[in-house]
Amino acid sequence: MRNICIIIKKQVWDTLKNKTVLIQFILFPIMTLIMENAIKIDGMSELFFTKLFSVMYMGMAPLTSTASIISEEKEKNTLRVLTMANVKPWEYLVGVGIYVWFICMIGAGVMATGIKKENIPFYLLIMAVGFGISILAGACIGIFAKNQMTATSIVMPVMLVFAFSPMLAMFNESIEKVARFAYTEQLKKLMDNMDFDGITPNAICILAVNAVIMVLLFYIAFRKKGLE
Numbered sequence: 139m140r141n142i143c144i145i146i147k148k149q150v151w152d153t154l155k156n157k158t159v160l161i162q163f164i165l166f167p168i169m170t171l172i173m174e175n176a177i178k179i180d181g182m183s184e185l186f187f188t189k190l191f192s193v194m195y196m197g198m199a200p201l202t203s204t205a206s207i208i209s210e211e212k213e214k215n216t217l218r219v220l221t222m223a224n225v226k227p228w229e230y231l232v233g234v235g236i237y238v239w240f241i242c243m244i245g246a247g248v249m250a251t252g253i254k255k256e257n258i259p260f261y262l263l264i265m266a267v268g269f270g271i272s273i274l275a276g277a278c279i280g281i282f283a284k285n286q287m288t289a290t291s292i293v294m295p296v297m298l299v300f301a302f303s304p305m306l307a308m309f310n311e312s313i314e315k316v317a318r319f320a321y322t323e324q325l326k327k328l329m330d331n332m333d334f335d336g337i338t339p340n341a342i343c344i345l346a347v348n349a350v351i352m353v354l355l356f357y358i359a360f361r362k363k364g365l366e
Contacts, residue, residue: 145233
């Protein structure tokens with residue numbers, strides 16, 4: 139636990155220095171506040187921008203930041219130094235995952251300011267699940283990639299699928315038929331209902347399958363590449 143806390147503190151300081159990673163955590167919360175308060179259109183559904191940007195946030199920020207953090211430290215041989223300091227690989231990965239999840243949840247808390255108080259717990263639960271799956275996906279890419287440039291090239295198409303397919307599915311039925319198998323699309327549908335009663339067995343099944351796939355990919359990537 140001590141090593142995990144050290145890793146979390148290290149990531150806090152590194153993020154404050156790395157503006158590229160930092161902006162990923164604050165961009166969508168700020169955009170949500172601006173758009174929700176500045177744009178009012180007749181016929182627009184309630185909390186339209188909050189729900190739209192929330193899905194994009196969960197499919198983008200934790201995915202890209204986790205992949206960037208791990209791949210950058212692999213490239214700079216920071217992980218080798220940490221290993222020599224008796225920090226186990228799982229301690230490092232857990233520390234990074236907790237850090238990214240916690241920072242993203244702070245952003246989700248900012249985005250939830252316009253939501254009714256009774257709906258905030260459900261909203262935060264949805265975001266927490268989405269962040270967790272995205273962090274696993276980002277860790278897979280960060281471990282598999284040789285360096286940060288490779289990680290960026292891999293993470294971009296994956297990010298586009300998970301972050302933007304729910305938005306495109308709103309306007310295209312063909313895309314919706316494919317996008318419904320992604321965890322971000324299912325979480326968007328749950329967010330549209332904003333009610334625990336709206337959780338269906340089908341949604342739970344798809345989320346579970348997505349999570350299991352990410353865990354398996356993470357296991358394969360870690361067994362093959364490790365953190366060397």
